[in-house]
Amino acid sequence: xxxxxxxxxxxxxxxxxxxxxxxxxxxxxxxxxxxxxxxxxxxxxxxxxxxxxxxxxxxxxxxxxxxxxxxxxxxxxxxxxxxxxxxxxxxxxxxxxxxxxxxxxxxxxxxxxxxxxxxxxxxxxxxxxxxxxxxxxxxxxxxxxxxxxxxxxxxxxxxxxxxxxxxxxxxxxxxxxxxxxxxxxxxxxxxxxxxxxxxxxxxxxxxxxxxxxxxxxxxxxxxxxxxxxxxxxxxxxxxxxxxxxxxxxxxxxxxxxxxxxxxxxxxxxxxxxxxxxxxxxxxxxxxxxxxxxxxxxxxxxxxxxxxxxxxxxxxxxxxxxxxxxxxxxxxxxxxxxxxxxxxxxxxxxxxxxxxxxxxxxxx
Amino acid sequence: xxxxxxxxxxxxxxxxxxxxxxxxxxxxxxxxxxxxxxxxxxxxxxxxxxxxxxxxxxxxxxxxxxxxxxxxxxxxxxxxxxxxxxxxxxxxxxxxxxxxxxxxxxxxxxxxxxxxxxxxxxxxxxxxxxxxxxxxxxxxxxxxxxxxxxxxxxxxxxxxxxxxxxxxxxxxxxxxxxxxxxxxxxxxxxxxxxxxxxxxxxxxxxxxxxxxxxxxxxxxxxxxxxxxxxxxxxxxxxxxxxxxxxxxxxxxxxxxxxxxxxxxxxxxxxxxxxxxxxxxxxxxxxxxxxxxxxxxxxxxxxxxxxxxxxxxxxxxxxxxxxxxxxxxxxxxxxxxxxxxxxxxxxxxxxxxxxxxxxxxxxxxxxxxxxxxxxxxxxxxxxxxxxx
Numbered sequence: 161x162x163x164x165x166x167x168x169x170x171x172x173x174x175x176x177x178x179x180x181x182x183x184x185x186x187x188x189x190x191x192x193x194x195x196x197x198x199x200x201x202x203x204x205x206x207x208x209x210x211x212x213x214x215x216x217x218x219x220x221x222x223x224x225x226x227x228x229x230x231x232x233x234x235x236x237x238x239x240x241x242x243x244x245x246x247x248x249x250x251x252x253x254x255x256x257x258x259x260x261x262x263x264x265x266x267x268x269x270x271x272x273x274x275x276x277x278x279x280x281x282x283x284x285x286x287x288x289x290x291x292x293x294x295x296x297x298x299x300x301x302x303x304x305x306x307x308x309x310x311x312x313x314x315x316x317x318x319x320x321x322x323x324x325x326x327x328x329x330x331x332x333x334x335x336x337x338x339x340x341x342x343x344x345x346x347x348x349x350x351x352x353x354x355x356x357x358x359x360x361x362x363x364x365x366x367x368x369x370x371x372x373x374x375x376x377x378x379x380x381x382x383x384x385x386x387x388x389x390x391x392x393x394x395x396x397x398x399x400x401x402x403x404x405x406x407x408x409x410x411x412x413x414x415x416x417x418x419x420x421x422x423x424x425x426x427x428x429x430x431x432x433x434x435x436x437x438x439x440x441x442x443x444x445x446x447x448x449x450x451x452x453x454x455x456x457x458x459x460x461x462x463x464x465x466x467x468x469x470x471x472x473x474x475x476x477x478x479x480x481x482x483x484x485x486x487x488x489x490x491x492x493x494x495x496x497x498x499x500x501x502x503x504x505x506x507x508x509x510x511x512x513x514x515x516x517x518x519x520x521x522x523x
Numbered sequence: 524x525x526x527x528x529x530x531x532x533x534x535x536x537x538x539x540x541x542x543x544x545x546x547x548x549x550x551x552x553x554x555x556x557x558x559x560x561x562x563x564x565x566x567x568x569x570x571x572x573x574x575x576x577x578x579x580x581x582x583x584x585x586x587x588x589x590x591x592x593x594x595x596x597x598x599x600x601x602x603x604x605x606x607x608x609x610x611x612x613x614x615x616x617x618x619x620x621x622x623x624x625x626x627x628x629x630x631x632x633x634x635x636x637x638x639x640x641x642x643x644x645x646x647x648x649x650x651x652x653x654x655x656x657x658x659x660x661x662x663x664x665x666x667x668x669x670x671x672x673x674x675x676x677x678x679x680x681x682x683x684x685x686x687x688x689x690x691x692x693x694x695x696x697x698x699x700x701x702x703x704x705x706x707x708x709x710x711x712x713x714x715x716x717x718x719x720x721x722x723x724x725x726x727x728x729x730x731x732x733x734x735x736x737x738x739x740x741x742x743x744x745x746x747x748x749x750x751x752x753x754x755x756x757x758x759x760x761x762x763x764x765x766x767x768x769x770x771x772x773x774x775x776x777x778x779x780x781x782x783x784x785x786x787x788x789x790x791x792x793x794x795x796x797x798x799x800x801x802x803x804x805x806x807x808x809x810x811x812x813x814x815x816x817x818x819x820x821x822x823x824x825x826x827x828x829x830x831x832x833x834x835x836x837x838x839x840x841x842x843x844x845x846x847x848x849x850x851x852x853x854x855x856x857x858x859x860x861x862x863x864x865x866x867x868x869x870x871x872x873x874x875x876x877x878x879x880x881x882x883x884x885x886x887x888x889x890x891x892x893x894x895x896x897x898x899x900x901x902x903x904x905x906x907x908x909x910x
Contacts, residue, residue, distance in 0.1 A: 212812065329750040329758075356749055365769035366762070367712040368745045371777060374812045375712070378772045378804050379749070382765035386748030389758045413800035416846065420839040421794060422761045428869070429757040456804040466853055470800060473846045 170494055171516035174352075174408050174451045174483035175240065175249040177283060180227030184282060188274035193267055204271055206255045206354055209364075210373035214489060221487025229487035233286045240486050241289055244494055247513070248522055250291045250318060251283055252352060252408070254488075257323035260298040261359025268297035269307070276311035284316040291520060293321035293350055301334060305341035312345035318520045319348040319406060324380070325361030330387040331394030343400035348519065350406035351387060353380045381456075384410040385418050388448060392422075395435040397447040404519055405448045408483060412450035413457075416473035419444060445475050449519060451483030452499040452511060453492045464502040471499070477507035481516045552888065553630035554874055555895035558735075558791050558834050558863035559623065561673070562637035563661055564614040572657035572664075577650055586641035586654065587742050593759040600637075604867030612867040613637050616669035623866045624672050627874055631895070631903070634666065635676045635704050635791070637867075640735055643681050643706035644742035651680035652690065659694045667699050674899070676704040676733060682743075684717055688724035695728035698906060701899045702731045702789065707766055708738030710745065714773030719782065726783045729901050731832070733789035734770060736763040767793030768801055771831060775805065778818035780830040787898060791834045795860055796850035802827055828855060832898060834863035835890060836872040844879035857886045861895045 179185050185204075186197055196202035221229035222239070230236060241249060256275050259268035276294045283290050294311045296304035311317060320342050328334055330351070342349055356376070357364030364370065365379040366386070384407050391397070391405060419441040426433075426440050436443070457467045471480065480499065485491045494500065500508050517523065548554070563569055566582050573581055604612035604622065613619060624632060639658050645651040655678045662675045677700050679687035691703055703725050711717070713734065725732045739759065740747035747753060748762045749769075767790050774780070774788060805823035813819065819826070833856075841847050851860070864872050874891060896903060 211815070213814065214811075324750075327751050329748060329753055331758075332751075332754065362746050362749050362751050364749055365712060365772075366739065366745060366748050366766040367707075367709060367769035367773065370712050370769070370773055371715060372812070372815050374805065374808045374816060375769075375772045375776045377808055377812075378776075378801060379769050381800075381804075382762075382768050383749040385765055386750035386753070386758075386762055389761050390750065390753055393753075393755065393758050411800065411804065413803070414797055416841070416850065417764065417794055417796035417839060418761065420796070420841045420847075421764060421837075422757070423842075424837065424840045425757045425760050429755075429760075432755040432757050456800045457807070458803050459806045459810075466799065467803075469849050469853065473841065473850070 169247045169513045169517070170245050171482065171513050171522070172246050172249040172484045172486070173406065173481045173516050174453060175230070175236070175251050175486050176254050176488055177230045177236070177251045178228055178253060178255070179278065180225060180231045185274055185278055188277040190270055193270055196267060202267070204255050204259050206258050206358065208354070209357060210376045212373050216489055218487050218489050218491050221491070233283055233290070237287050237289065246289070248289050248291055248516070248520070250293060251279065252293045252321055252350070253295065254352065254354060256295045257321055257352065258355050258358060259295070260323045261325050261355055261361045263360055265297065265299035269300055269303050272297045273307055273311070276307065280311065280314050280317070284314060288316070291316050291318045293319050295321050296338065298322065298326070298335065298338065301337040305337040308338065308341035308345055308347065312342065312347050317347065319350045321350045321352060323355040323361070324351050324353045324383050324387070324410070325355035325358050325364070327360060327362060329390030331390030331392070331396060339396055339400055339403060343403050346402065348404040348406055350408060351384060352408040353384065353410040356380060356383050381411040381414045385414060388444065389418070389422060392440045392443050393433045393436070395433060397443045398435050403447065406451065406481070407448065408451040409454045409485065411454060411456045412474065412476070412480065413455060413467065413470040415444070416470055419474065445479060449479055449481050449515065452480055452497050453483040453485040454490065455499050457498050461498070464498060467498065468502045477503065477510050478515065480511045481519065482512045548628035549875065550628070550887070550891070552892055553628045554862060554891045556623070556629045556632045556864050556866070557789065557861045557895050558635050558836065559619070559632040559866050560637035560868055561613040561619060561634040561666065562639065564610055568665065569657045569661055572660040574653055577653050580650065581654065586639065587645050593740070593756045599868055601867045601869055601871055616666070616673070619866070620670055620672070623864065624670070627864070630672060631674055632672055633674045633676055633701060634662065635733065635735055636678055639678055640704070640706040641738050641741060642678065644708055644738045644744050645680070645682070646743050648680060648682035648686065651682055652686045655680045656690055659690065663694065663697050663700065673699070675700045676702050677730070679703055679705050679721065681705045681709060681718065681721065684720040688720035691721065691724035691728055691730065695724070695730050698902060700730070701902050702733050704733040704735055706738040707734040707736045707763070707770060708741055708744035710743055712773030713770045714775070714777030714779050716777065722779055722783045722786050726786045731787040731789050731898055733791050735791045736766065736793065739763060739766055763792065764794040764797055768797055771827065772801070772805065774831070775823045775826045776816055776819070778816065780826045781818050781820065787830055787832060789832045789834065789861065791863065792836060792865065793833065794839060795833050795835070795854050795856055796839055796847070798827070798833070799850065799853040828859065831859065832894065833860050835860050836863040836865040836877070837870045838872050838877045844881055847879055848881060857889050858894065860890045861898070862891045
């Protein structure tokens with residue numbers, strides 16, 4: 161283990177932003193939805209079924225303007241970007257993808273559109289270091305594709321952020337218009353955990369609804385794994401060779417076992433997906449990136465080497481990108497990340513900057 | 524029935540001895556196979572054990588409406604497992620001995636059924652329970668007496684846990700019934716307290732509880748993944764290990780092992796290498812969230828290591844075998860993994876070919892033999908001393 165040097169060109173692939181008040185979002189929303197936005201259940205906010213005490217914002221994160229942390233572009237740029245030498249930060253809204261788990265299609269579509277306009281106007285236009293994850297409502301894939309055409313044209317919009325909770329795995333043909341549009345715009349697709357089991361989505365585990373938050377959190381990776389298996393076997397990365405899937409806050413060390421099982425199964429069952437001309441693992445290692453924040457790790461820092469035993473099996477020096485989750489309670493500063501601290505100096509440089517630079521075509 | 528004619532020579536069925544094929548096990552010790560899929564030859568075989576009102580239903584409808592959702596075109600069994608007399612795969616005790624037990628030095632084989640576990644997905648719990656009981660009666664009366672190396676797994680219908688518990692109490696005392704088995708496709712995570720009667724009965728009878736995959740997504744069960752229904756078998760089969768993560772997490776976090784300290788659970792065909800990352804996550808979150816699970820007085824990993832065992836098949840196959848050894852070392856596979864062949868299924872593991880050559884001999888000895896013997900020690904002791 162070695163202490164990472166502070167690289168001048170750090171790239172943070174997961175910074176959480178929000179509005180100071182709903183007024184900011186309302187300004188971009190048609191009049192017909194104004195009352196619904198403020199009606200509690202119409203507010204795009206994750207209200208998880210499980211209670212996790214103490215989650216919320218990190219105690220050192222603040223907003224000078226009185227809004228919640230992550231709601232003021234100048235404060236965020238000063239405190240986080242300037243303070244840590246971050247060259248670029250990908251901005252994600254934790255709650256917005258939840259609109260895809262609602263039964264209605266029209267209101268979520270317009271909310272997503274309003275969000276994207278707000279993202280561009282309030283954030284991307286103010287600082288070139290901000291990169292944006294736009295959102296879509298997946299209830300209407302054709303409308304989602306049209307929105308990607310529209311909002312995805314902004315040069316600082318780099319990816320489409322999808323909810324982890326769904327009715328169908330993301331490889332399903334139902335979603336294909338979304339990937340086609342994203343690929344045409346040169347965008348990637350990201351999935352952030354947190355919406356499993358919400359709204360119209362499936363139970364949060366394949367075995368059904370668990371009882372406790374500890375179970376829900378332990379099973380979040382299996383949701384990403386199921387999406388990943390679906391996307392690769394469906395041939396999304398064959399159709400769209402430039403498309404990358406970015407998986408955020410769902411761990412990573414679960415991947416090696418999945419790769420082995422998938423490759424093994426592919427050999428006798430490849431007639432089911434004849435469009436794959438390489439082993440599934442080859443597509444996955446080329447087309448999937450994992451954020452470093454929240455990656456599962458041994459409790460004892462002395463066992464950090466065990467984590468890299470797993471990360472090496474998934475070419476972690478190439479497949480991991482630094483993600484802080486600032487300003488969440490469990491955010492990880494670049495020099496405090498156990499994943500990065502356990503990496504070789506060369507791998508540290510890649511994970512902190514080079515991998516994301518290549519992914520998002522920066523400079 | 525007589526159960527004392529157990530051969531003391533390893534790898535020697537009466538048939539083998541008759542034909543002079545007794546030989547020394549190739550590793551110097553015989554193996555224990557915890558997952559062999561044997562079965563009745565036709566539905567007729569269960570009829571004598573079924574109540575009158577279910578006989579027609581069993582013949583017409585079997586275990587359910589959608590057994591083949593994710594079956595591949597190639598079928599589920601090795602094509603060479605059909606016996607010379609035409610018996611379907613796994614239905615001729617003599618041929619199982621000849622094709623599996625003798626050539627692979629298998630001293631004991633747990634028979635977990637074939638095509639019967641789907642009863643755990645039948646909406647009608649009474650019918651499912653009648654099928655389970657009939658299968659258990661057939662196992663004890665017809666199947667086990669044919670081959671002294673066979674051990675039996677008690678099939679239960681988890682739809683009605685108290686009924687299932689009664690079946691465990693009824694049939695679990697048989698000397699060669701060594702475990703309870705149920706399908707991993709289910710309506711809820713297995714740690715939930717509605718299943719406590721099953722675990723209480725299993726603990727009382729000294730039987731481990733095994734769960735076996737294959738029914739995920741069928742009938743009354745939840746979708747096979749939390750993302751929804753996959754499209755094809757290659758996905759479905761890959762994702763089976765994910766379902767085991769959910770069940771293992773539930774069993775630990777609900778406190779099943781705190782409530783039933785002598786209970787052991789066997790996760791069949793679910794893989795191994797997912798264990799270390801899951802336990803890192805659970806242990807870390809236990810520190811954060813233990814207020815919601817005050818019944819856990821130890822780290823989740825401690826419960827896992829003490830109470831959960833994993834079968835080896837289908838063995839994980841990284842391109843670099845060293846990766847398997849590294850992952851299995853962190854999973855403490857030496858103490859938690861049990862060899863299984865999955866005979867006669869298409870993805871059968873040959874114990875002498877499937878494992879990495881580089882695996883230490885001491886690991887192999889535990890995985891091939893000692894871990895299972897420790898798990899079933901009580902019943903084995905009675906069988907092997909002939910008491």
